[in-house]
Amino acid sequence: MGAIIVAAVIVVVLAWEVPDAHAQEAKTPVAGQASLTVVVGSLQPATFPIRVSANGNIMAWQEASIGTEANGLRLTDVKVNVGDTVRRGQQLATFAADTVEAELAQSRAAAAEADVALAEATANAERARLLQASGALSAQQIHQYLSAEHTARARLDAARAVEKTQRLRVAQTRIAAPDDGVISARSATVGAVLPAGQELFRLIRGGRLEWRAEVAATDLSRLKPGQKVRVTPNGGDAIEGRLRMLAPVIDIQTRNGMVYVDLPPSNTARAGMFARGEFEIGASEVMTLPQSAVQLREGFSYVMRVGPDSRVIQTKVAPGRRSGDRVQIISGLDKDDRVVVSGAAFLGDGDLVLVTDGPKKAARPAASPSASQRLTLTSSRGTQ
Incomplete structure (x- = not known):
């Protein structure tokens, strides 16, 4: 019998509580709801490098052009390619030298012959000088011997010059690097017969x-x-x-x-x-904002400034230099203006926001008594 009475009391209590709750909600006016909870900040000084x-x-x-000075010789060997690192004096390519070496041997023989002729002419000229005072030789003969000596010396000099030229031609059959560096281009091809002045390689010096x-x-x-x-x-x-x-x-x-x-x-x-x-x-030193606070819209830079009524105002600013995640603000804001630094991309002009200085843990609301707890409470009261 006591259990039936307790159940009846609970039904009556619940019947009276529910209409009261709906009536209370009907009496409470609906306030404006915030679009987003945002973090705000203001202009902060920072030291930016001037660049x-x-x-x-x-x-x-510097790029050196390496070519051939020999004319009409056949290229027989190419020892380097593009990208190779070379040293000064390193051999890069070789031309056929048979013809040039033969001409060098001929010029050496001619120089030796001229040397012998000079020795004979010098001896004759020396005897002529000794006999000049005795009158054994005429002045014409003495002049001829002396002239022959000068002629023989000139011929020896000419033969030696030809020999030197041939030695240079032999040296020109070996192409060497003029400096340390890296080969940047190559046009040398084995078997090609090239004229003098033809470029073979290009070298980045050092x-x-x-x-x-x-x-x-x-x-x-x-x-x-x-x-x-x-x-x-x-x-x-x-x-x-x-x-x-x-x-x-x-x-x-x-x-x-x-x-x-x-x-x-x-x-x-x-x-x-x-x-x-x-x-x-x-x-x-400049005034800056986080880069996330500055939004690019329609070709201009804007920030969302928070007004006294917690509504955002889209404000045009002039940005300057950037360093890391900070951007310089040249004009458009005062030092005390509050600006949305997190979530600005999701806001429009005039939106109502809930302002916070940073991410915080929301306080947990006190748990309301459950139906079983209310039943226990009512039962205990009925027992008393």
Whole structure:
């Protein structure tokens, strides 16, 4: 009997509580709901490096053209290829030397014959000088002996000059590297008969590369030889170079000046590659925001400024330099303005937001008594 009474009491209590709850909800006015919970921030000072940006090409510091001086000789051997590293004096190619060596032997024989003739003429001239005072020889004969000596000496000099020329031709049949470096081009083909002056190889002297970039004339005054330069080739890692020289003239068409930057040895840089670079010329303190706070819309930069009523106002700003995840704000904001730094991409002008200074753990609400707990409570009350 007691259990029936307790059940009846519970039904009555629940019947009275539910209508009251619905009535309370009906009386509570519906407030505006926040679109998003956001993190806000403001302009913060930061030290940014002052850089001058430029574009240009990576080129060989100096490129040597290696050709043939021998005329009409056949190329018999090529010892190097493109990309090979060579040393000064290293043999690169060889021409057939049979004909030239034969001519050298002939010129040596001619020089030896001229040497013998000079010795005979010198002896005759010496006897003529000794007999000149005695009158045994006429003045004409003495003059002939002396002239023959001079002629023989001249012929010996000519024969020796021909011999030297032939030795040079023999040496020219062996093509050697004029300096240390890397072979950048090759046109030599075994079996080809080449004229004098034909290019066989091109050599990057010392394997040295440089970055040649165009810089606006207004920025040239801030650059000085010796400054560090960060050069980034397309598809490669950044390289730290050093400014070697500024061009003495400005291009009258582009109003740009050429700068030359020495580059260290690198596995990614190649002659002919395009590269971007930045010259570090100092540092300055600027006002910045996180990059996530600045949104690019319709070609302009905007931030979402939070007003006093927690509604966002789309505000146009002028961004400047960037460093890491910070961006300089030149104009458009005051120092005390609050700006959405997280979630700005999902907001529109006039949206209501719930502002937080950072991610926080939400407090867990107290658990309401369950139906079984209310039943136990009512039962205990009925027992009492």
